[in-house]
Amino acid sequence: MSKRAMKNYETSQRPAKESKKHWSLGLLESMKDPDSIYKETDRLVVIRDKYPKARIHYLVLPKEEISSIFKLNKTHLDLIDELGSMYKSIKNDHTESDLVAGFHAIPSMQRLHMHVISKDMDSKCLKTKIHWNSFTTSFFIPFDDLLKKLEQDGCIERISNETHKALMSTPLKCNQCSFEPKNMPQLKQHLLSHVK
Numbered sequence: 001m002s003k004r005a006m007k008n009y010e011t012s013q014r015p016a017k018e019s020k021k022h023w024s025l026g027l028l029e030s031m032k033d034p035d036s037i038y039k040e041t042d043r044l045v046v047i048r049d050k051y052p053k054a055r056i057h058y059l060v061l062p063k064e065e066i067s068s069i070f071k072l073n074k075t076h077l078d079l080i081d082e083l084g085s086m087y088k089s090i091k092n093d094h095t096e097s098d099l100v101a102g103f104h105a106i107p108s109m110q111r112l113h114m115h116v117i118s119k120d121m122d123s124k125c126l127k128t129k130i131h132w133n134s135f136t137t138s139f140f141i142p143f144d145d146l147l148k149k150l151e152q153d154g155c156i157e158r159i160s161n162e163t164h165k166a167l168m169s170t171p172l173k174c175n176q177c178s179f180e181p182k183n184m185p186q187l188k189q190h191l192l193s194h195v196k
Contacts, residue, residue, distance in 0.1 A: 027061060027111045043079065044086055049115075051125040053135060056097050056118040060086050066112040069103050069146065069156045080147050083114050087143060090116050101143040104134055105159045105167075114143065119175060120195055122188075129184060130168050136175045139167040 027047070038058055039046040049057040060083055066072065072080070087101040097118040107113070117135060126132065133139060139159075141149075149156060159167075172187050173180050176194045181187035 027059065027109050027113060039086070039089070041082070041086070043082055046086060046090065046116075052117075052123050053126045053131055054118040054121045054123050056094055056099060056116070057123070058090060058116040060090075060101075060114040060116060061111055067110055068107050068112055069141075070158060071112070072150055072156055074150065074154045077147075077150060080150060084143055084147065087114070087116055094118070100140075103141045103143075103146055105139045105141055106164055115140075121175060121191055122195060126188070127184065129172060132172060132184070132187065133168050133170050136173070137167045137170050139164070 033047075036047040036050070037045060038048055043063055044060055045063060046058050046060050049059055062079055062083075064079070066076070066079075084101075087099075091099050097120070099116055099118050101114055101116045103114055115135070121132070121135065141156075146156065171180060172182075172184070174187065174190060174194075176191075179190050181190055
């Protein structure tokens with residue numbers, strides 16, 4: 001066998017390099033990481049958000065492979081009810097904090113996930129207007145609203161690109177009072193006045 005043929009043969013016998021997974025699939029790895037997991041049931045996994053946008057920020061994910069809110073239908077109503085029960089359980093664990101639960105209208109990560117986040121929005125990972133607006137405008141679909149929409153319509157429809165852009169460019173406004181800051185540093189400083 002020639003050197004070239006030998007080299008080709010050896011190359012073909014090596015295990016293929018594992019392809020690098022896209023960042024949007026990161027939740028799937030976190031669901032398996034014991035250090036990330038906060039709670040777990042037969043159907044759900046609750047993980048700590050790696051880049052929390054508040055003092056308390058969890059993601060509640062089904063073990064069932066559902067890529068996003070757009071794949072939900074009426075057959076998933078019992079699963080959504082279970083997400084609601086998990087939200088109540090997390091609230092019971094954090095009675096000192098004001099928590100909200102909801103979904104992004106256009107999720108950036110693969111696998112259906114519900115955010116459970118404290119209203120303080122006090123986090124070094126909260127850096128941009130887009131971060132802020134993704135939790136404080138109608139881009140953030142409250143749990144009860146999503147449940148009602150699914151019960152009524154049997155699906156969750158995508159918002160338009162124009163609506164998405166408009167929501168992300170909404171002027172900054174405190175989520176706990178009427179204060180309208182000029183920029184993110186001013187908003188972040190102001191938010192500390194609400195922390196008990």
